[in-house]
Amino acid sequence: MAAVDDRPGAAPATPAPLPTGRGIELVLLAFAAVLVTGALGLVEANQEQQLTQALIWVGLAYLGLFTIAHFAVRRFAPYADPLILPSVALLNGLGLVMIHRLDLAELAQATAVGDPPPTELLSRQIAWTAVGLALFVAVLWLVRDHRKLSRYAFTCGLAGIVLLALPGLLPASISEVNGAKLWIRIGPVGIQPGEFAKILLIVFFAAFLVQKRELFTTAGRKFLGMEFPRPRDLGPLLLAWGLSIGVLVIERDLGSSLLFFGIVLVLLYAATERVSWLVIGLTIFMGGALIAYQLFGHVRVRVQVWLDPFADFNGTGFQIGQALFGLGTGGVGGTGLGAGRPDLVPFAYSDFMLSSLGEELGLIGLSAILVVYLVMITRGLRSALAVRDSFGKLLATGLSFAIALQIFTVIGGASKLIPLTGLTLPFLSYGGSSLVANYALVALLLRISNAARAPLNRRPAAPLPPIAEAGTELVERPK
Amino acid sequence: MPELVLQLTRAGFLALLWLFVLVALRVVRSDLYAASGLRALVPGGGRANARTGRGRTPRQLIVTQGALAGTRISLDSRPILIGRADDSTLVLDDDYASTRHARIAQQGEEWYVEDLGSTNGTYLDRAKVTGPTRVPLGVPVRIGKTVIELRS
Numbered sequence: 001m002a003a004v005d006d007r008p009g010a011a012p013a014t015p016a017p018l019p020t021g022r023g024i025e026l027v028l029l030a031f032a033a034v035l036v037t038g039a040l041g042l043v044e045a046n047q048e049q050q051l052t053q054a055l056i057w058v059g060l061a062y063l064g065l066f067t068i069a070h071f072a073v074r075r076f077a078p079y080a081d082p083l084i085l086p087s088v089a090l091l092n093g094l095g096l097v098m099i100h101r102l103d104l105a106e107l108a109q110a111t112a113v114g115d116p117p118p119t120e121l122l123s124r125q126i127a128w129t130a131v132g133l134a135l136f137v138a139v140l141w142l143v144r145d146h147r148k149l150s151r152y153a154f155t156c157g158l159a160g161i162v163l164l165a166l167p168g169l170l171p172a173s174i175s176e177v178n179g180a181k182l183w184i185r186i187g188p189v190g191i192q193p194g195e196f197a198k199i200l201l202i203v204f205f206a207a208f209l210v211q212k213r214e215l216f217t218t219a220g221r222k223f224l225g226m227e228f229p230r231p232r233d234l235g236p237l238l239l240a241w242g243l244s245i246g247v248l249v250i251e252r253d254l255g256s257s258l259l260f261f262g263i264v265l266v267l268l269y270a271a272t273e274r275v276s277w278l279v280i281g282l283t284i285f286m287g288g289a290l291i292a293y294q295l296f297g298h299v300r301v302r303v304q305v306w307l308d309p310f311a312d313f314n315g316t317g318f319q320i321g322q323a324l325f326g327l328g329t330g331g332v333g334g335t336g337l338g339a340g341r342p343d344l345v346p347f348a349y350s351d352f353m354l355s356s357l358g359e360e361l362g363l364i365g366l367s368a369i370l371v372v373y374l375v376m377i378t379r380g381l382r383s384a385l386a387v388r389d390s391f392g393k394l395l396a397t398g399l400s401f402a403i404a405l406q407i408f409t410v411i412g413g414a415s416k417l418i419p420l421t422g423l424t425l426p427f428l429s430y431g432g433s434s435l436v437a438n439y440a441l442v443a444l445l446l447r448i449s450n451a452a453r454a455p456l457n458r459r460p461a462a463p464l465p466p467i468a469e470a471g472t473e474l475v476e477r478p479k
Numbered sequence: 480m481p482e483l484v485l486q487l488t489r490a491g492f493l494a495l496l497w498l499f500v501l502v503a504l505r506v507v508r509s510d511l512y513a514a515s516g517l518r519a520l521v522p523g524g525g526r527a528n529a530r531t532g533r534g535r536t537p538r539q540l541i542v543t544q545g546a547l548a549g550t551r552i553s554l555d556s557r558p559i560l561i562g563r564a565d566d567s568t569l570v571l572d573d574d575y576a577s578t579r580h581a582r583i584a585q586q587g588e589e590w591y592v593e594d595l596g597s598t599n600g601t602y603l604d605r606a607k608v609t610g611p612t613r614v615p616l617g618v619p620v621r622i623g624k625t626v627i628e629l630r631s
Binding site: 028040362375 | 493
């Protein structure tokens with residue numbers, strides 16, 4: 001980025017303050033609040049609940065919560081990207097409305113059959129949202145400079161691995177829910193430490209790659225037009241592979257395993273610009289997938305359901321089958337919020353949020369939601385491009401890509417493009433750990449985008465260091 | 480609530496949702512022209528360079544033979560000093576190299592190698608370098624026992 005100083009805004013001749021984008025952020029947040037309140041109103045109307053003034057209070061409370069976050073951004077990261085927070089707010093709000101809508105359906109179902117009313121998920125999710133926003137503010141407050149994080153890289157890495165491995169090592173009574181051992185449940189509160197491990201491991205891996213970049217770029221053998229790394233430099237990738245296989249075997253969690261390996265691979269590619277890493281990574285991923293398919297029944301079931309959900313519609317294929325019918329019922333325009341039957345899909349509020357939204361908002365609404373996700377991710381990647389330090393670049397790439405890959409696997413799984421993996425849609429699905437961890441992730445992204453967009457220091461630029469010390473990256477002799 | 484109102488609000492909600500998306504995209508668009516370190520907007524040859532240059536302009540210098548084989552240095556506009564002196568960009572530990580052996584520097588689009596009065600000389604491919612000589616991509620430059628070349 002030699003051209004940084006030529007940018008129109010940074011020229012010393014224009015001392016006018018750079019636009020921070022905080023105003024547009026607040027406007028978009030208010031817009032999101034209007035949308036969410038409108039969605040809630042539609043649900044209530046369609047479910048024949050009473051439309052009361054309480055609705056407006058709910059909308060205002062929601063706006064208030066995000067205004068606090070907005071002021072935290074204004075205070076701690078004034079130049080942060082203006083689009084990320086409103087996108088998150090809209091997604092989270094729509095998620096809450098949808099969870100409320102599914103609560104109503106469950107309640108109606110239970111009263112019709114005569115069962116006791118089921119646990120209400122909405123209030124818990126609202127509590128988790130508040131916790132998430134608190135963590136968001138805390139991260140913005142504590143992490144004033146993302147580069148400082150690279151000092152704690154190995155601590156983060158260790159903590160990440162411990163968190164990732166912990167549920168696998170704990171007894172199943174604490175850690176097992178629905179066949180996957182990825183929880184820590186203490187009393188009524190359960191968290192998935194893997195969600196937090198994801199962020200810590202991204203921090204670790206970004207810092208590690210910046211430190212050891214030369215290892216991964218030393219010239220190796222050229223083969224098929226690509227330069228391949230030396231075999232001994234494959235260690236970290238194989239380690240990551242082993243770790244994700246371990247997660248798959250011990251915790252029986254296809255999603256986290258896939259997510260973790262994908263992030264490592266993309267960070268390696270981003271750091272080295274070498275296609276050969278992707279080729280090697282995808283090859284050993286294929287190998288791992290084949291082995292997993294041969295060895296584990298639950299993987300085999302997932303693949304068979306993916307290939308033909310209607311072969312065993314009333315058994316294993318029921319969930320995906322119903323989800324596909326739901327999407328089909330929604331069609332282009334959707335049934336309208338609150339007017340469909342998304343509750344027919346098991347786990348409609350978490351893994352299958354996509355089919356619930358698709359049924360009630362249709363293709364038009366669902367694609368709008370996907371574009372909102374897309375905006376969020378491109379803004380993250382753009383911060384990665386614009387920020388000046390390599391650690392920030394890799395960190396922002398990793399964090400944005402983690403969200404992107406997660407969305408892809410969930411949506412691919414629920415719409416039968418790829419086998420179902422069991423992750424949650426970030427911000428939309430019900431799930432406390434995912435929500436809170438993703439708020440921390442977004443806070444880090446905002447921190448990096450703040451560094452990327454903030455004006456350069458006005459101090460006169462230091463004279464170029466003598467040639468001897470600087471500039472060109474000197475890569476050490478391979479050991 | 481009458482059916483018509485429900486249908487209208489349903490369509491209205493979708494329209495509002497897309498309006499949000501459009502406003503967001505508008506911000507993205509206006510932001511393209513604000514300060515954000517985007518290189519494509521820098522006036523001048525940057526863009527044309529990137530288009531024609533893929534595979535033509537040298538991006539890095541690679542040591543292909545000698546004790547430092549496998550080392551690579553990313554090129555920017557600054558010249559590269561090669562020699563045994565500690566302040567060289569590429570510090571050679573080679574008995575056949577001089578303290579300040581050679582310099583590889585950019586002029587315009589091209590990179591030139593120049594011998595700095597070394598004892599054993601600098602060779603571009605087989606020819607001894609006497610004055611500044613243009614270094615094409617992938618042509619070996621021999622300095623003592625070390626061979627380097629430019630790659631894109």
